[in-house]
Amino acid sequence: xxxxxxxxxxxxxxxxxxxxxxxxxxxxxxxxxxxxxxxxxxxxxxxxxxxxxxxxxxxxxxxxxxxxxxxxxxxxxxxxxxxxxxxxxxxxxxxxxxxxxxxxxxxxxxxxxxxxxxxxxxxxxxxxxxxxxxxxxxxxxxxxxxxxxxxxxxxxxxxxxxxxxxxxxxxxxxxxxxxxxxxxxxxxxxxxxxxxxxxxxxxxxxxxxxxxxxxxxxxxxxxxxxxxxxxxxxxxxxxxxxxxxxxx
Amino acid sequence: xxxxxxxxxxxxxxxxxxxxxxxxxxxxxxxxxxxxxxxxxxxxxxxxxxxxxxxxxxxxxxxxxxxxxxxxxxxxxxxxxxxxxxxxxxxxxxxxxxxxxxxxxxxxxxxxxxxxxxxxxxxxxxxxxxxxxxxxxxxxxxxxxxxxxxxxxxxxxxxxxxxxxxxxxxxxxxxxxxxxxxxxxxxxxxxxxxxxxxxxxxxxxxxxxxxxxxxxxxxxxxxxxxxxxxxxxxxxxxxxxxxxxxxxxxxxxxxxxxxxxxxxxxxxxxxxxxxxxxxxxxxxxxxxxxxxxxxxxxxxxxxxxxxxxxxxxxxxxxxxxxxxxxxxx
Numbered sequence: 001x002x003x004x005x006x007x008x009x010x011x012x013x014x015x016x017x018x019x020x021x022x023x024x025x026x027x028x029x030x031x032x033x034x035x036x037x038x039x040x041x042x043x044x045x046x047x048x049x050x051x052x053x054x055x056x057x058x059x060x061x062x063x064x065x066x067x068x069x070x071x072x073x074x075x076x077x078x079x080x081x082x083x084x085x086x087x088x089x090x091x092x093x094x095x096x097x098x099x100x101x102x103x104x105x106x107x108x109x110x111x112x113x114x115x116x117x118x119x120x121x122x123x124x125x126x127x128x129x130x131x132x133x134x135x136x137x138x139x140x141x142x143x144x145x146x147x148x149x150x151x152x153x154x155x156x157x158x159x160x161x162x163x164x165x166x167x168x169x170x171x172x173x174x175x176x177x178x179x180x181x182x183x184x185x186x187x188x189x190x191x192x193x194x195x196x197x198x199x200x201x202x203x204x205x206x207x208x209x210x211x212x213x214x215x216x217x218x219x220x221x222x223x224x225x226x227x228x229x230x231x232x233x234x235x236x237x238x239x240x241x242x243x244x245x246x247x248x
Numbered sequence: 249x250x251x252x253x254x255x256x257x258x259x260x261x262x263x264x265x266x267x268x269x270x271x272x273x274x275x276x277x278x279x280x281x282x283x284x285x286x287x288x289x290x291x292x293x294x295x296x297x298x299x300x301x302x303x304x305x306x307x308x309x310x311x312x313x314x315x316x317x318x319x320x321x322x323x324x325x326x327x328x329x330x331x332x333x334x335x336x337x338x339x340x341x342x343x344x345x346x347x348x349x350x351x352x353x354x355x356x357x358x359x360x361x362x363x364x365x366x367x368x369x370x371x372x373x374x375x376x377x378x379x380x381x382x383x384x385x386x387x388x389x390x391x392x393x394x395x396x397x398x399x400x401x402x403x404x405x406x407x408x409x410x411x412x413x414x415x416x417x418x419x420x421x422x423x424x425x426x427x428x429x430x431x432x433x434x435x436x437x438x439x440x441x442x443x444x445x446x447x448x449x450x451x452x453x454x455x456x457x458x459x460x461x462x463x464x465x466x467x468x469x470x471x472x473x474x475x476x477x478x479x480x481x482x483x484x485x486x487x488x489x490x491x492x493x494x495x496x497x498x499x500x501x502x503x504x505x506x507x508x509x510x511x512x513x514x515x516x517x518x519x520x521x522x523x524x525x526x527x528x529x530x531x532x533x534x535x536x537x538x539x540x541x542x543x544x545x546x547x548x549x550x551x552x553x554x555x556x557x558x559x560x561x562x563x564x565x566x567x568x569x570x571x572x573x574x575x576x577x
Contacts, residue, residue: 052445054441054445073444074444074445075444075446075447075448075449075450078445078446078447079447083445083446084445086441086442086445090439090441090442090445091439091442092434092435092438092439092442093438094434094438094502095431095434095435095438099431102428102431103432103435103443103446103448104446106428106431106432107432107447107448108447112449112452115427115428115429116424116427116428116429118428120426120427120428121428160446163446164446
């Protein structure tokens, strides 16, 4: 049986009188691709932000490898091997593609002071080149990230999440705004990351086809609550899910 | 001639001019060139805080003042130059670190107001704490430094001393901004949320950007005191901070050579315009206004945009040639 990497226990997040996430619990197993779906405004991104320390949860716990990591800062979560991408593009436009990747990995090399006196690239150029090849961005390595197309920036954004060799990557709407060709490419690369390198994923996505193809298990949220959990086929047949998406 | 040879030739010419041109200048000309070198160091520090790390500061003039007063007070108390210089750098580093804390909570114009308040506070200390600073009467009676038997008393000797200090500060800054820290500073400026999610300790880097930038200001002030051989509060008002800010923005914020160019415009240009007599400051102000309207990214920003446009044209031409070739096939 696969090991549990992360346990999310009863996460609740309130903004004043509004409960954005209402007692959501699930676990993430090592090596799986878990999808989190739900209609707009159901609390998916807020849940991500609570898990990753971007927002403090009002209640609940996040356990990583049995350790309570609730409320740790995002940089600390990253150093514990949990990486993420964002719903909106988050690359560094003035840095080249290679520098974006080196930056994404450098904080994991030594301490702040040893990095200052170490090599300029923190010894990460070979890793960055490998990642560039893996995501087929070779012809763009020296280009400034701000000059890439939206789809190429999405690929770079995903590649950056892998630079530090994370144990788990949380992808927030990776398919959003990406054309079909680029989406196929992204899907294939994520699948390869999962099968070849054993990366664990949690994916928030609106694109149902993408989620159903990619994910091994799916959690469904509606109005901040978990309403279903299971394999893609089980979730597709679940009446509560159909109601949440199509209305009563 | 390739671009790199052209740049190297240009660099050699500039360095040559900085070394030999002052030999032809009178005392005042040499003083202005020394002031340019000193203000470039201060602007370089602000460029790190603002241009690279994206943290607004209206307090750089106050750090120049802190450096100048530290050296003036200690030298007039009988210390030589080198220990006060070191103390000035350490003090401004520490105070800059503390000033960085508000930046962890507020940003942009709110941060500007916090640093503005600090700048005013420091000026008031310089003016009112007479027991330490001698208030409006200022501190005098200290000499320019010497090292290893070489004296820097004469204006031209002190100019070469400041030029050496500028070379040292430039080498340090070039090393810093090309290190992993430089990359982290840029990440802090461009997208702190993403930087945090990639493990960048944005708190520490913010504090470090303030501390190092302020220490550069302190270093600059420590050179300013022996240049004028008299320190009073007047040069260290908010106007100096605003002038340094202008130098960074006009030269090109976030560009390594921006402060050199900005300080040339801030220090040397008003002197070159003196032929216009009473109108020289008006012409200077109009020049700066037009420059900033036309080039909000500073002078080096225009050059970078021109290079980027040329690259885009070349890439488009290459694509067009490739598709024309395919059509023939």
